[in-house]
Amino acid sequence: MSLQDFIEKLEQRDELHRIHTPIDPNLELATITNRICKAPDGGKALLFEKIKDSPFPVVTNLFGSKTRTALALGASSLTTFETRLGQELKNAQDANSAHKLRSVLDTPRLKPQQQGDNLPLSASGNLSDLPAFRFWPKETRTNLTLPLVMTIDPDTGQQNCGLYRIQCIDDKNASINFKPGSDGGQHAAAWARKKQLMPVVIVLGCAPDLIWAASAPLPSGCSEFDLVGWLRNAPLSVSARLHQALLVPADADIIIEGYITPNATAAETPFGNHSGGYVHNNSASLLNITSVRWKKNAICPATLVGPPPMENNYLAKASERFICALLRIDYPQIRDLHMPQETIFHGCTFITVEEMSERQRHDLIRSLWHSGPLCRAKLLILLHRDCNLRSPSEVYWRAINRLREDRMMVEGGKVALDATDIEPIQRLKEDPAITSKVAKRWAEYGFDPN
Known part of the structure; x- marks a missing residue:
């Protein structure tokens, strides 16, 4: 073609x-x-x-x-x-x-x-x-x-x-x-x-x-x-x-x-x-x-180069999927990754991982920094496998709430944050029965049912 x-x-x-x-x-x-x-x-x-x-x-x-x-x-x-x-x-x-x-x-x-x-x-x-x-x-x-x-x-x-x-x-x-x-x-x-x-x-x-x-x-x-x-x-x-x-x-x-x-x-x-x-x-x-x-x-x-969003963001998105397929072979613990366009892609990468020990997570970060397509990443953020990588608010919320000095790595001007769950967490969820009840009575509270 x-x-x-x-x-x-x-x-x-x-x-x-x-x-x-x-x-x-x-x-x-x-x-x-x-x-x-x-x-x-x-x-x-x-x-x-x-x-x-x-x-x-x-x-x-x-x-x-x-x-x-x-x-x-x-x-x-x-x-x-x-x-x-x-x-x-x-x-x-x-x-x-x-x-x-x-x-x-x-x-x-x-x-x-x-x-x-x-x-x-x-x-x-x-x-x-x-x-x-x-x-x-x-x-x-x-x-x-x-x-x-x-x-x-x-x-x-x-x-x-x-x-x-x-x-x-x-x-x-x-x-x-x-x-x-x-x-x-x-x-x-x-x-x-x-x-x-x-x-x-x-x-x-x-x-x-x-x-x-x-x-x-x-x-x-x-x-x-x-x-x-x-x-x-x-x-x-x-x-x-x-x-x-x-x-x-x-x-x-x-x-x-x-x-x-x-x-x-x-x-x-x-x-x-x-x-x-x-x-x-x-x-x-x-x-x-x-x-x-x-x-x-x-x-x-021709392509215009400048502040995102730009055309090259979509070219890079294809490369992101290419990189993810390769990294899953070498690191089966990796579930997914996302390179936000605001970070010009190679500048920052969010990575969700399966359950791993702290040492395994730190070894993974060092390995990603020292070889392969993420070696130039200035910021790596590791997150629990259930995190929605494409929701900036969720990523930042998790990262900030798990920020501790012993979970940060700094090397040669690059920073990594281990923002996986510190310990098993019981997620805050509404009671299903009460949620259903409130939904049915929503109009009674004076709210628009739609």
Whole structure:
């Protein structure tokens, strides 16, 4: 399912709003998108048909609801996606979740299939041909916010497809901010050690399941392309680019090719962040652009990054369900987890657990901090299995009432709170007979019976 196919499907389901009037990508597009993202249900996807000084239509808020995110993953809901993954992981004959996931994804019939070496790209140009996105007033450079960045390990040949922040410097140069510890960052370091140019291909616009896969917290050694094959139960079609070194999806809309010179960097300028402020003065890898090409009727996707709720919250919700399925394999005591959007997801995690000893709970916290997808969580809150994780008032009520110094853990700037029941508690409940009696006599008390 290409990006165009997905947009057509959204329109058929009344999940898309077309904007026919010309729109300026400098702040105006972002302001419209921001208002829609703040709607209670996440709002509709937006297709801007006419963009000032650019030949490309732009689509935003593609993943801006649980319904659309599940549809992008080929599932009826995120729950069914999680259930399917959890069952296949459970059935895999391996020791831990990472090995089980590799086993599930490493299926020959689902491996990407190369459809030729050349995509049907009909035009070429420069970075200035792309929509000049500025999303917040103090941003001084234009940005690419849904770029799939393809890199390759020079030693193993393992390819990575990741989502990284990109700022356009001029027609032929851009900066790529590889996250610390990311596969892309490790690849850049490996090429630098060899003192060789690192090939990079950036894809703008492709099947939505690959966009999510590029953001997913995959264990080392797992392929985003294989994950898409598993989601579809069919192989991803790919084509080779940049001297055959890198594979890209065959349905790519826009392809940017270039090289990173070893240790070449550029200072980022202010960039609006999901924390609600500007990020700047970070050093990023400098990418020299050799070509920008696109297919006929290409559409450029973009996402607005800023204070929640935003579209990326729903992408992260799919990753949350992915993480939960993996953690249940390694830690059967975990019943469920929830990452509140206000904490930018990786900042805080609520976890419900089965009955465990105090030592077991503390060992669980240390293990989660030291490895796996929750190692960056600044705050972990463990709760009894019957807690409604998605009710902030219940979580906070339980946490505050169980707050004791000996039930807190602090390590390297991270905090964990063991808010499970201190001792067996008899929950306060009304007498059923009296509750029924009061309900029947409600009108007698002078209250509206409805």
